[in-house]
Amino acid sequence: MKFILTLILGFAFGTVLLATQAFSWFRIQQMFRFESFHMYGVLFSAIATAAISLIIIKKFKVKSINGNPIEVTPKKLDLKANIIGGLLFGIGWGLTGACSAPLYILIGLHYEIGIALFLGAMVGVYLFGIFDSRKKNL
Amino acid sequence: MKSPLAWYIAGPLIGLIVPLLLILKEKQFGISSSYRYLGSKLFKKVNYFNYKSESDAWQFQFAIGLILAGLIIPQLIDVEAITTLEANTSYGLIFEKIYSSSNILFFFIGGLFVGFGSRYANGCTAGHCIMGISQFSVSSIVSTVCFFIGGLFVSYIVIPFLF
Numbered sequence: 001m002k003f004i005l006t007l008i009l010g011f012a013f014g015t016v017l018l019a020t021q022a023f024s025w026f027r028i029q030q031m032f033r034f035e036s037f038h039m040y041g042v043l044f045s046a047i048a049t050a051a052i053s054l055i056i057i058k059k060f061k062v063k064s065i066n067g068n069p070i071e072v073t074p075k076k077l078d079l080k081a082n083i084i085g086g087l088l089f090g091i092g093w094g095l096t097g098a099c100s101a102p103l104y105i106l107i108g109l110h111y112e113i114g115i116a117l118f119l120g121a122m123v124g125v126y127l128f129g130i131f132d133s134r135k136k137n138l
Numbered sequence: 139m140k141s142p143l144a145w146y147i148a149g150p151l152i153g154l155i156v157p158l159l160l161i162l163k164e165k166q167f168g169i170s171s172s173y174r175y176l177g178s179k180l181f182k183k184v185n186y187f188n189y190k191s192e193s194d195a196w197q198f199q200f201a202i203g204l205i206l207a208g209l210i211i212p213q214l215i216d217v218e219a220i221t222t223l224e225a226n227t228s229y230g231l232i233f234e235k236i237y238s239s240s241n242i243l244f245f246f247i248g249g250l251f252v253g254f255g256s257r258y259a260n261g262c263t264a265g266h267c268i269m270g271i272s273q274f275s276v277s278s279i280v281s282t283v284c285f286f287i288g289g290l291f292v293s294y295i296v297i298p299f300l301f
Contacts, residue, residue: 005162006196010203013155017204018211020148024218025236027142032286032293041145042152043267049153050167050272057157064164072166074275075260085258086266086281090288092251095244095296097236099263100169100256103249104201106237108208109217116242120249122180125173127250128257129186136185 014105023105025097032094092124156269165196168265170256172197244300259284 021027022042031039056062057070064070093099098106098117107114142148159165171194177184178191211217235241256262259281261270267285270278 002163002196003199006199007203007206009155009158009162010200011207012203013152013200014204014207015211016143016148016151018207018217019143019215020145021142021217022148022152023208028289029293029297032289038142038145042149045146045149046152046268047271049150050156050268051274053153053157054272057160062157062161064161066164068164070160070164072160072273074273075265075270075277077275077277077280078260079280082259082277082281083284085255085260086284087255087288088251089255089259089262089281090285090290091292091296092248092253092255092288093263093285094289094292096248096252098248099252100172101204101264103252104169104204105208108205108210109212110237112239112242113237113245114208116245117249117252120246120251121173121253121256122176124250124253124255125177125257126181126184126253128254129174129177129181129184131254132257133185 013101014108017101017105018109023098023102023109028093028097153268153272156272163196166265167269168261169197169201170253170262170265172201173253174257255288 017023020038020042022039027036027039030036054072057072062070089099096103096117100121103114103117103121105114107118156167159167174187174189175191175194175198177187178189181187252262259266261278261281263285266278266281271282
């Protein structure tokens, strides 16, 4: 049943991205070229909603459905990784118009393109895995 | 449906995924760890993929929901009306053809950057831009700024050169 719940959340999230066209190559190009406010509005209001939710959760000590306290830990700062990884991801996002969620949506929507993207991402992750394992051996 | 769902409705709905996941699943929002999770099933010989992958299994389940949405929702609403709606803007003509099968290699190469970059930066738009910035995390703010620098570079310099 836990699987079904997560699947439904993913489906709902994908539905919103589709309805607002955030999956679209065209919308992402518009965003990077400052031709439309649409995607900025989506991102800013999403971040604001998430931030307010986190403040409410903290202030009222909201518990999870299992009764556990909710803890949120920020990702660790690693300037080199955040900057180089961030730039590389940005290049991929700009080229394909797809970050991770739209990548999966495209598998359903335009399966040839979506699968090419997905295979690319998997090879990319594999290469990163090798890079990361070597880095730690040095 | 000729125009997209308004940003002031879509954005808050997207943001709500953060408290929903925390309350229902005790998970912080992110999607790109699903690649590492899949890697843990496929590339067992590489150290990076030997980790407690079960904590990321939910991201793979979430991704299946996304794929199903991509299959089903376009049957119900016209998600790509934009092709005709905004065909006059500078990218209109490219857009009509962008998802054609002749661009498979282009998307594969772009996917390489998405996969490598998101794992190197330890997050993507979901984990850094939305989950991370909403916690005012420095690492997520730095990453998001770099996402945009990379995207701006491609949009202004690479895309006009390619198409």
